[in-house]
Amino acid sequence: MEKYEKLEKVGEGTYGKVYKAQDKATGQLVALKKTRLEMDEEGAYRRGPAPKPLPTEVVKSFLYQLCKGIAHCHGHGVLHRDLKPQNILVDKEKMILKIADLGLSRAFTVPMKSYTHEIVTLWYRAPEVLLGATHYSTGVDIWSIGCIFAEMVRRQALFPGDSELQQLLHIFRLLGTPTEENWPGVTHLRDWHEYPGWKSQNLTRVVPTLEPEGVDLLTKMLQFDPASRISAKAAMEHPYFDSLDKSQF
Incomplete structure (x- = not known):
């Protein structure tokens, strides 16, 4: 995680949150998915916009x-x-x-x-x-x-x-x-x-x-x-x- 700077949350899925982030070394934009493995509660799910x-x-x-x-x-x-x-x-x-x-x-x-x-x-x-x-x-x-x-x-x-x-x-x-x-x-x-x-x-x-x-x-x-x-x-x-x-x- 130290390699990346989180910029904004872009979505929330059944199993966790997705963040837009930037690689500090190269400047490349990436998607980071934070996975919730302990499922005490069902995750939130959002339908994205039509492609x-x-x-x-x-x-x-x-x-x-x-x-x-x-x-x-x-x-x-x-x-x-x-x-x-x-x-x-x-x-x-x-x-x-x-x-x-x-x-x-x-x-x-x-x-x-x-x-x-x-x-x-x-x-x-x-x-x-x-x-x-x-x-x-x-x-x-x-x-x-x-x-x-x-x-x-x-x-x-x-x-x-x-x-x-x-x-x-x-x-x-x-x-x-x-x-x-x-x-x-x-x-x-x-x-x-x-x-x-x-x-x-x-x-x-x-x-x-x-x-x-x-x-x-x-x-x-x-x-x-x-x-x-x-x-x-x-x-x-x-x-x-x-x-x-x-x-x-």
């Missing part, structure tokens, strides 16, 4: 870096479990993306409400988690990456639910109500109920500016059956990234 629209090449670069970081985690047997824009830090000068709050959700259950009674966001939560699956795997992070990808492209959240039920309905209205055919075992999950039988929509409707390869990658990330979702490693090889100079990462 500004991003140029196509920036979306591509950030998505690739996100996949690369998560592929590294998954390759070491670590799930993030709480990926969302608020947990992604960007060095604006170098356009380098960093994943924060890594693995904290392994240590704690994510509270449904903060002590300020604000709902903790469900927008990036995979349907198997929303439906009460007790065993889940790397697919939970891939679903979150898909939601973040769509949000970068369309400038607003893809599934902005304000309760677990509303979250599921947002998902089902776009992707269709899941069935045993496209998601074996779904009707046996703990919180499964009978839902209206929606038909799946074409994803281009919600991301009209996204090129066809991008829509294909997004579709592969937002598969209902977690076993059918593309892996982070395979996503990095997807044709969507063919125009990206990967050597910079």
Whole structure:
């Protein structure tokens, strides 16, 4: 801490406070996250402002870096479990993306409400988690990456639910109500109920500016059956990234 001068508090998350600070030696501006590990009370959570629209090449670069970081985690047997824009830090000068709050959700259950009674966001939560699956795997992070990808492209959240039920309905209205055919075992999950039988929509409707390869990658990330979702490693090889100079990462 002696290396840095704290300038101002920029946010407060479920697990602690984030400060803007300056490296005393180099003058570089950094984000410092002070983590509250003893959870006697549920942390406050604030929803940040909607992100500004991003140029196509920036979306591509950030998505690739996100996949690369998560592929590294998954390759070491670590799930993030709480990926969302608020947990992604960007060095604006170098356009380098960093994943924060890594693995904290392994240590704690994510509270449904903060002590300020604000709902903790469900927008990036995979349907198997929303439906009460007790065993889940790397697919939970891939679903979150898909939601973040769509949000970068369309400038607003893809599934902005304000309760677990509303979250599921947002998902089902776009992707269709899941069935045993496209998601074996779904009707046996703990919180499964009978839902209206929606038909799946074409994803281009919600991301009209996204090129066809991008829509294909997004579709592969937002598969209902977690076993059918593309892996982070395979996503990095997807044709969507063919125009990206990967050597910079």
